[in-house]
Amino acid sequence: MQWDIVIGLEIHVQLATKTKIFSGSSTAFGAEPNTQANAVDLAMPGTLPVPNEQAFRYAVMFGLATNSEIGRRSVFERKNYFYPDLPKGYQTTQLEQPIVGPGHVDIDLSDGSTKRVRIHHAHLEEDAGKSLHEDYHGMSGIDLNRAGTPLIEVVTEPDMNSAEEAVAFAxxxxxLVTSLGICDGDMSQGSMRFDVNISLKPKGSDTLGTRTETKNLNSFRFMEQAIAHEVERQMDILEDGGEIIQETRLYNGDRDESRSMRSKEEANDYRYFPCPDLLPVEIDDSFIEEARARLPELPDARRARFKEQYGLNDYDAGILSADAKLAGFFEETVEHGKDAKLASNWVQGEFSARLNAEEKSVADAPITGAQLGALVTRIADNTLSSSGAKKVFEALWTGENDDVDAIIDAKGLKQVSDTGALEAMVDEVLAGMPDQVAQFQGEEDPKKRKKMLGGFMGPLMKASKGQGNPKLFNEILLRKLGG
Amino acid sequence: MHNKSVAELSKELESGKISSVELTQQFLDRLKSEDGKYNSFITISADQALAEAKAADEMRAAGKATAWTGVPFAHKDIFCTNGVRTTCGSKMLENFVPPYDATVTANFKAAGAVCLGKTNMDEFAMGSSNESSFFGAVTNPWGDKRVPGGSSGGSAAAVAARLVPAATGTDTGGSIRQPAALCGITGLKPTYGRVSRYGMIAFASSLDQGGPMARTAEDAALMMNVMAGFDPKDSTCIDREVPDYTATLNEPLKGLKIGLPKEYFSEQLSPAMEEQVRNAVREYEKLGATVKEVSLPNAKLAIAAYYVIAPAEASANLSRFDGARYGYRCENPKDLMDMYTRTRAEGFGNEVKRRILVGSYALSAGYFDAYYLKAQKVRRLIQQDFINAFKEVDVMMSPVSPSPAFVQGEKTTDPVTMYLEDVFTIAINLAGIPAMSVPAGFVNGLPVGLQIIGDYFSEARLLNAAHQFQQVTDWHQREPQ
Structure with a gap:
């Protein structure tokens, strides 16, 4: 049987405010446990929440960037349940009147098509603390540093039909959120977390099947794996004539396994009701316009500009524009490197590969766009060969030296591009290899000729102590050999 | 000294006849020797009080004294006091010492007032007789074995017994006015949002309001000068100018339009009580006021609506008492669920549990619309009744409670009878308007209170009306024997 896969996402986005959503505690990551939790965060008796205006501003910016309606009257509700990392015994969140209403985001797919994914709504809420189950000898430790960190929870319509689409949307x-500057986007620290709702239906059917929710996926790779895993699990059940149970599941990425967390019957009755400690917040036109004025260039607009301004192709423009920090790094490289295509190749190639290998973000890179730009300039003006450029890059990255020209001088990497000198070297090398010259001149197959030409390059590079411009050597060789 | 009002003690201190340390010591001595009869205090903080008194004397010497500098008083044990345990009348917080002050607490400290300790109360402010306190019932100074009312019963009894000249209270459905009436003192529930709730342990957040309890309207005005005001730490607090509440106490009442809500002079009120209230209204007529009947057609729905909304809010507000971070935790929990269930089963008393259950039920899936939403609609109707009535009159007057102080144990077996104690006070909290209780006579030797109800932010007018009444009557001066 053929199946349609139906996927909806719920995404928790930690907002990059300096302080918490209802208290003045810092939201910085990585502090000693419970050092960033004040009386309000600890839910001490009598303490009260005071809303953080910046969280509202960020949520409105998100709404504007996703073509969404802005809820003019924003109401917080209490979601009641007991858990040790939830100090008040309820989470302050939004239900009936969220700050962001219906909207949409367009995604690009690998076949070159685009697809519109509708956003149902996005609401503001507070994050919980963390339960630490290790190192406490059968007990649990509670760290409330994260408790009260502002989140927006983005809920999509079930508009995605494959893992590829879901990951593209994610x-x-x-x-979007990193370009807006409203989230640091650091998934390893939980800044974005994905819940995936998946159901299957017979191909072409209008009736949605029973869905499951797989919670708390914190990387694109785990998300893709979890979807594949869950689709397969549901397909097996359905094809054996079974029924899907509506439930919440947890996925273990390291073992590619999932297990049921709770079924619909076991689900809590959260007893939502409007929080009487917080008055409804009215969002007026001037607040929205002020937020609109703060919107930076968004990825789609940046992509179009990169194509226009730098003459990049759609693929390169797409990669370089998606991440605000990478885009900024690229533009700095171009500014100092002139040649946009070369800059694009180096940023996507050597630079990104090195970041990935060392698990670093653009912000942590040990080199600047200006340095890479200087390197690109020296490639473009033929001062450096590609192998020489890699050596300079290495020296920059390791911090051996921070000046490109100084490295070129120190390592003697400057290419010889003096045609007269190069011609003399070619003459000398060819004179010493008469058999190979004759062989080359007798060969008709262009592929073999190309390979044989390479045979002269080794001795030439040796003769020039590695500094001869390979491109020029090639030209001279062909001329002299009657290529 | 113990018979003097706050205003009088303030003058004594200002004249230099007595220091705050001396005055505080006298009050502490009396408190220790007398309170055994009433159990009106949960905690006496003698060391802190004497330190505050010393600081107050220094403040005065430095020329920075306010009307409150050096004057002793007490806080209801619902206001958090930095370094002094704050129990809210519950075993759950028997050993809880807050590391911060409520805004009201901080305001009194800034004014130089001297807090002698924390007064007894119904557990988490849930009750009308002070019998639900984990720290034992309070005895009304006006009658052996009589309740002082609740939930601010300790504050009312302490003020009536002259243990302190004034004390703070909180009022969610009548918890300042009813004990003030039953103990023959003066109490004011301000407009919702007038006094910060920060650091005041929450019962029902949309109804709770702190306010003054004293023997005279003038002292209540002095308390309001300290308590009222905007607080950025409380999002429901209203940013509105605070008048000097003592400045208008002596305005004449000629032309004051008084409304008597006919629904509050019903068969629930005993004829003897009604007579006292009507006598008081006649005093106002003598002072130049005019009187007419008004109607609050939805008032009869107030208790039903309140007993959905207040428990619903309380059910969430009290979830934080889970044994995880502070307060009571059961012995040797075997797992998380055991810690939660036993901590809460052992830490909360019956009335608190009853309200958590009622509130959780009212908010449950399938019942929310029929209970919580319906109650909120009723609340708006009640509010509209008051708004309409205040188009015709300046203030309204009514009894505070259906009967005077009852005997301990009389109503503890039937919660609904206890809830009816607040039949005349509860609608005011639902509407969010201010109201006072003023001593207005006696029935069988027990005090009777007159309720004066005002429009939003009319506290100055209420205090003025109460003060003028107290210039021509002496009910508030009567002392229990």
Whole structure:
């Protein structure tokens, strides 16, 4: 039987405010446990929440960037349940009147098509603390540093039909919120977390099947794997004539396994009601316009500009524009490197590969766009060969030296591009290899000729102590050999 | 000294006849020797009080004294006090010492007032007789074995017994006015949002309001000068100018339009009580006021609506008492669920549990619309009744409670009878308007209170009306034997 896969996402986005959504505690990551939790965060008796205006501003910016309606009257509700990392015994969140209403985001697919994914709504809420189950000898430790960190929870319509689409949407959202500067996008620290709702239905059917929710996926790779895993699990059940149970599941990425967390019957009755400690917040036109004025260039607009301004192709422009920090790094490189295509190749190639290998973000890179730009300039003006350029890059990255020209001098990497000198070297080398010259001149197959030409390059590079311009050597060789 | 009002003690201190340390010591001595009869205090903080008194004397010497500098008083044990345990009348917080002050607490400290301790109360302010306190019932100074009312019963009894000249209270459905009436003192529930709720342990957040309890309207005005005001730490607090509440106490009442809500002079009120209230209204007529009947057609729905909304809010507000971070935790929990269930089963008393259950039920899936939403609609109707009535009159007058102080144990077996104690006070909290209780006579030797109800932010007018009444009557001066 053929099946349609139906996927909806819920995405928790930690907002990059300096302080918490209802208290003045810092939201910085990585502090000693419970050092960033004040009386309000600890839910001490009598304490009260005071809303953080910046969280509202960020949520409105998100709404504007996703073509969404802005809820003019924003109401917080209490979601009641007991858990040790939830100090008040309820989470302050939004239900009936969220700050962001219906909207949409367009995603690009690998076949070159685009697809519109509708956003149902996005609401503001507070994050919980963390339960630490290790190192406490059968007990649990509670760290409330994260408790009260502002989140927006983005809820999509079930508009995605494959893992590829879901991941494309997730990446697009990541690109949007980091470009907006409302989230640091650091998934390893939980800044974005994905819940995936999946159901299957017979191909072409209008009736949605029973769905499951797989919670708390914190990387694109795990998300893709979890979807594949869950689709397969549901397909097996359905094809054996079974029924899907509506439930919440947890996925273990390291073992590619999932297990049921709770079924619909076991689900809590959260007893939502409007929080009487917080008055409804009215969002007026001037607040929205002020937020609109703060919107930076968004990824789609940046992509179009990169194509226009730098003459990049759609693929390169797409990669370089998606991440605001990478885009900024690229533009700095171009500014100092003139040649946009070369800059694009180096940023996507050597630079990104090195970041990935060392698990670093653009912000942590040990080199600047200006340095890479200087390197690109020296490639473009033929001062450096590609192998020489890699050596300079290495020296910059390791911090051996921070000046490109100084490295070129120190390492003697400057190419010889003096045609007269190069011709003399070619004459000398060819004179010493008469058999190979004759062989080359007798060969008709262009592929073999090309390979044989390479045979002269080794001795030439040796003769020039590695500094001869290979491109020029090639030209001279062909001329002299009657290529 | 113990018979003097706050205003009088303030003058004594200002004249230099007595220091705050001396005055505080006298009050502490009396408190220790007398309170055994009433159990009106949960905690006496003698060391802190004497330190505050010393600081107050220094403040005065430095020329920075306010009307409150050096004057002793007490806080209801619902206001958090930095370094002094704050129990809210519950075993759950028997050993809880807050590391911060409520805004009201901080305001009194800034004014130089001297807090002698924390007064007894119904557990988490849930009750009308002070019998639900984990720290034992309070005895009304006006009658052996009589309740002082609740939930601010300790504050009312302490003020009536002259243990302190004034004390703070909180009022969610009548918890300042009803004990003030039953103990023969003066109490004011301000407009919702007038006094900060920060650091005041929450019962029902949309109804709770702190306010003054004293023997005279003038002292209540002095308390309001300290308590009222905007607080950025409380999002429901209203940013509105605070008048000097003592400045208008002596305005004449000629032409004051008084409304008597006919629904509050119903068969629930005993004829003897009604007579006292009507006598008081006649005093106002003598002072130049005019009187007419008004109607609050939805008032009869107030208790039903309140007993959905207040428990619903309380059910969430009290979830934080889970044994995880502070307060009571059961012995040797075997797992998380055991810690939650036993901590809460052992830490909360019956009335608190009853309200958590009622509130959780009212908010449950399938019942929310029929209970919570319906109650909120009723609340708006009640509010509209008051708004309409205040188009015709300046203030309204009514009894505070259906009967005077009852005997301990009389109503503890039937919660609904206890809830009816607040039949005349509860609608005011639902509407969010201010109201006072003023001593207005006696029935069988027990005090009777007159309720004066005002429009939003009319506290100055209420205090003025109460003060003028107290210039021509002496009910508030009567002392229990």
């Amino acid at each position: 990446k697009k959202l990541h690109s």
